[in-house]
Amino acid sequence: MELRDRILAAAARVYAETGFRGATTRRIAAEAGVNEVTLFRHFGSKSSLISEAIGAERGALLLGSLPGEPADPSAELTAWAEAVLELLREKRALIRTCMGDFEEHPEMMPPCGSPTARAAEALCEYVERLRRAGLATGNADPRVAASMLMGALFADAMGRDIMTDLYRSAPDEAVAGYVRLFLRGIGVEVA
């Protein structure tokens, strides 16, 4: 069992760096410290291997949760958003590579249940809770609002090291700014 996982982890690493075409079976085998034939004996083909590696990586990515009974929206959301951004940033190479390969291999990215989408769903429900608790007065569509904050975090995680002229302030300050704007936008009073 251990060897299988080592191969999967190696495949994910090489794939994140070089994409589907660049992730050659030789490189993956070398990265895993394993003979090339072993890959084929375990997974049959390169496609299956990489597909499974991405799936495992996606499943292993678990995100923090937002409180069921909101008390301090600003603090709670900031902490959550920082955690989400951190996770996305850690996996940014893999995520970017997947996006780049989407045109050629859409089957590698199932259209539902991505960590990003799950995070947005959690956020959406939190916004509804805020509203029910009377903490948010606005009438914005919570789903669109969630997409907006989530999109800002996603773009930040993906683009901060690429477009250095766009993201000049520190990540923490940026997240604080996003959350502040978001809360004011949905009608939450914030200092």
Add this chain to the structure above:
Amino acid sequence: MELRDRILAAAARVYAETGFRGATTRRIAAEAGVNEVTLFRHFGSKSSLISEAIGAERGALLLGSLPGEPADPSAELTAWAEAVLELLREKRALIRTCMGDFEEHPEMMPPCGSPTARAAEALCEYVERLRRAGLATGNADPRVAASMLMGALFADAMGRDIMTDLYRSAPDEAVAGYVRLFLRGIGVEVA
């Protein structure tokens, strides 16, 4: 001169579909309706060709402007944001591929002056104008605010066809929602 541009356009198309490794000189030549050797006679190497093709594409992408004297922030911003989203969506395959290749070929994506960053800069200046005109009362960092809206638009353009469970409402409604949230966030009164 015409042939050169035809080759560049073909290279950009093939690259957007398959990435650097997948964009073989044979495919580009076929797409351009040109013999393979012609590519090398004109550009020397595949790297130079693709690099130039991406550069040309990036330069050709020009974005709308925001009014110098803001009058109707909601209408102005919505129109602008829709145009930006449309542009990004048109080029999403190319942009995603570039992001995917960033790990291997960072030199293809100069860290400054990307269309996205330029749009964010324009947006930032617009926010400052709003504030000077007394239309915005908030004290949020305009640069962070601009990154947020721009990030939301960027993520929408990149992710709408990938994460279908995240983006359920129509693009126009989403943009309207982003802008509304943004304006309320920076302290602009909105209906």
Add this chain to the structure above:
DNA sequence: CCGATATGCAAGTACATGCTTGCAGCAGGC
């Protein structure tokens, strides 16, 4: 100790890749 299973190693297959070379045609300018 035996047999089954898992792995490594060496070699090979059929194909694709970036790039080069040599030669033929075909246009326009002098």
Add this chain to the structure above:
DNA sequence: GCCTGCTGCAAGCATGTACTTGCATATCGG
């Protein structure tokens, strides 16, 4: 008419690719 510059065509080269086969070895349960 002839020269020059551009293009196409055919072939080739060295390398890399996914994947296969055959055989030797190790490990472990019975």
